[in-house]
Amino acid sequence: MNTTAKSEATYATILAAGYDMAAAEGIGKLSLGELSKRTGISKSGVFSRVGSLEALQSAVLDEYDRRFGEEVFLPALQVPRGLPRLTMQVDLWLKKIGNETARGGCLYTAGAFEFDDVPGPLRDRIEAGVMRWRASLRKTVLQAMEAGHLRPDTEPEQLVFEIYSLAIGVMHDARFLRANAVPRRAQRAFNRLISTYKSFNDLE
Amino acid sequence: MNTTAKSEATYATILAAGYDMAAAEGIGKLSLGELSKRTGISKSGVFSRVGSLEALQSAVLDEYDRRFGEEVFLPALQVPRGLPRLTMQVDLWLKKIGNETARGGCLYTAGAFEFDDVPGPLRDRIEAGVMRWRASLRKTVLQAMEAGHLRPDTEPEQLVFEIYSLAIGVMHDARFLRANAVPRRAQRAFNRLISTYKSFNDLE
Numbered sequence: 001m002n003t004t005a006k007s008e009a010t011y012a013t014i015l016a017a018g019y020d021m022a023a024a025e026g027i028g029k030l031s032l033g034e035l036s037k038r039t040g041i042s043k044s045g046v047f048s049r050v051g052s053l054e055a056l057q058s059a060v061l062d063e064y065d066r067r068f069g070e071e072v073f074l075p076a077l078q079v080p081r082g083l084p085r086l087t088m089q090v091d092l093w094l095k096k097i098g099n100e101t102a103r104g105g106c107l108y109t110a111g112a113f114e115f116d117d118v119p120g121p122l123r124d125r126i127e128a129g130v131m132r133w134r135a136s137l138r139k140t141v142l143q144a145m146e147a148g149h150l151r152p153d154t155e156p157e158q159l160v161f162e163i164y165s166l167a168i169g170v171m172h173d174a175r176f177l178r179a180n181a182v183p184r185r186a187q188r189a190f191n192r193l194i195s196t197y198k199s200f201n202d203l204e
Numbered sequence: 205m206n207t208t209a210k211s212e213a214t215y216a217t218i219l220a221a222g223y224d225m226a227a228a229e230g231i232g233k234l235s236l237g238e239l240s241k242r243t244g245i246s247k248s249g250v251f252s253r254v255g256s257l258e259a260l261q262s263a264v265l266d267e268y269d270r271r272f273g274e275e276v277f278l279p280a281l282q283v284p285r286g287l288p289r290l291t292m293q294v295d296l297w298l299k300k301i302g303n304e305t306a307r308g309g310c311l312y313t314a315g316a317f318e319f320d321d322v323p324g325p326l327r328d329r330i331e332a333g334v335m336r337w338r339a340s341l342r343k344t345v346l347q348a349m350e351a352g353h354l355r356p357d358t359e360p361e362q363l364v365f366e367i368y369s370l371a372i373g374v375m376h377d378a379r380f381l382r383a384n385a386v387p388r389r390a391q392r393a394f395n396r397l398i399s400t401y402k403s404f405n406d407l408e
């Protein structure tokens with residue numbers, strides 16, 4: 001490897017360890033000293049690659065966003081807009097949160113409970129990410145209303161709040177209670193919820 | 205005041221400061237040193253009163269349980285069993301979580317996200333508290349089924365999971381997003397949810 005390639009590989013190693021640490025323990029637990037221990041790279045080496053703790057936190061969230069795009073957002077764009085896409089978005093999201101228990105579920109949801117009372121750039125970044133995903137869900141809900149899949153009196157913000165609550169509940173039960181039946185419960189809860197929003201035309 | 209009364213008053217001061225700190229920042233942020241600063245009581249004075257950090261965490265959760273009993277559990281026992289009691293339990297609980305934003309919502313829910321990956325007595329205590337409240341909700345659901353208020357094919361665990369998810373969603377939106385419409389949204393979400401579980405007799 002030349003020097004640039006080696007430097008990039010080192011950075012990738014640090015980022016991967018940082019991602020795993022954040023996923024398991026929370027984005028707030030990241031520390032350059034601990035990453036130095038876990039990777040065997042000197043503290044000054046870690047510092048010179050990532051620049052600062054804040055830059056590392058940001059890079060870890062970027063990596064989460066990249067994976068979320070790959071596993072949830074982009075596949076859902078492949079199905080027709082409206083209810084099919086909404087169902088796919090929620091399904092892939094709940095699966096990601098429910099399956100990834102060992103790797104920490106959703107960095108944003110965990111971060112929301114960790115940083116609700118800690119003003120600063122990290123809290124702002126987490127909040128912006130949450131709002132972006134909620135805006136995306138709301139857009140899909142609106143398209144489902146336009147397509148006549150959901151009742152015309154649907155309140156998109158209300159439905160998004162109900163879906164979001166369900167996702168956080170899935171994470172709570174999977175990560176904290178280590179309950180077994182979570183994916184099945186989540187699926188049934190979403191079906192029940194969406195049945196109350198479906199337009200009559202679509203029920204047949 | 206005699207010595208015993210003074211000692212009790214000092215303990216009450218420490219406990220009140222500990223409760224406020226845990227409610228605002230999370231039970232995991234409690235520290236005897238910080239409480240010494242906040243109360244103006246010497247570190248050795250704080251230590252001699254509370255014994256240990258673990259004892260203080262436990263006393264703060266006891267105090268939360270006491271308030272929860274006073275504000276949610278006991279008042280709900282005053283209304284008839286079945287759906288009226290379930291509705292009251294959820295209503296008072298959601299109001300407590302939604303109103304107490306400045307004081308921290310639910311110590312157990314915040315603790316669940318903070319300690320999911322931290323084995324130990326505190327995690328065990330939080331989990332036991334969550335399971336106790338869920339058992340109480342499940343019992344009320346069963347009574348509502350026996351009374352014919354809820355459909356006979358209701359799965360109590362499923363309904364409790366759905367109610368619990370809603371409560372966590374309320375806390376997320378109130379504490380992290382600082383959304384305004386949370387109590388109204390929560391009420392509507394619960395009405396919508398429970399409408400799918402009501403037996404036909406009760407719908408009229």
